[in-house]
Amino acid sequence: MSEARARLLSSATRLFYSEGLHSVGIDRVIADAGVTRATLYRHFPSKDDLLVAYLSAADQAIRAGVEVARTGADSSDDAVRAVARSIADGIRSPGFRGCAFLNAAAEYPDPAHPVHQAVLAHRHWFLRSVTELFEQTGKPAAEPAARHFVMLRDGAMAAGCLSDPAPVCETFLRGVEGLLSYRSESRG
Template sequence: MSITGTPHRVPMTPAARRALEAAGRLFYERGIHAVGVDLIAAEAGVTKKTLYDRFGSKEQIVVEYLADRDERWRADLAPRLEASESPKDRVLAVFDVARDWMDANGPRGCSMVNAHVEIGDPSHPAYAIIIGQKQWMLTLFTDLVRPLAPATADSLGRTLMLLHEGALVAHGLRIFPGALDHARQDAELLLTGIPAGAAESGSAN
């Protein structure tokens, strides 16, 4: 399902930023439904009135929380992609950055996946952030693999995303250690198995 439209965003004053940092930590650690506005205000050292003045609603705080996570993820990823020398290296860099990101920011797995469990309603303003982030990841993998295998880039992009997303879930559930490293190894095998000349033959079609 394609979600269109850009969710409304609010300007970040210093008080709003403190509130967002507190909300983000609480939402991720405890779950969105389990955290109320009173707790966010107390953790941020602001009044409940300030929260509503800055954000308008708890739903908007959730929008800002997920949008902020997405923006920080993309900011971490961009320089690593730019520094990679080949299409294959760029694909594998996504897994490397995801591993580093999870080590630093994601002991409970992907914030988007976790939020989707709680926000299943497409009318929720944060739903577009969640789905849009995953659509962006699918497009990213497809675009990164296209120089290697133009004729099968769509299929390979889906497979790479499945490896990536499955690893995020396994990491969050702590099914086994090194889930993202395992997914990276499988991605490398997948890319190594692309027939020689696939890019040239795909370009000629």
């Protein structure tokens, strides 16, 4: 990746996440990155391309985090817990403004728009990954548990930027523990 592209993506990521996709214009990204308009358009032919690149970078960071959680865990249950703790850590981080993907979906509700398509692709991957994690626990009903996990995560992401994140994260993590223990007991 060229230095100019990296600066553009870094500026866009910070600005889009902190201020919103529609409210940040191309001129603002150009000024913040310290590049020319021609440089921006050489790397990103349209604002939509820049938005999709921003979401792709966020997607890659989350994928890497899930992989670290998955490989660093002592057990399958601990892998689920590690992903949940990673989410809670993100919610507690300074400048947290909710889920970049939920925010993008709210700003781009048209399912045919490339930004919305990037959101759907990420969410499909995330649900599939969480389902695999629950399948690896060997407990029944992995898919419903994964959907429940994703809904808990979505709620925690929304609540975490609207109120004190500490009790939100505590509730989220207790909910994940409940999923793991309920599923243990339901095995029969």
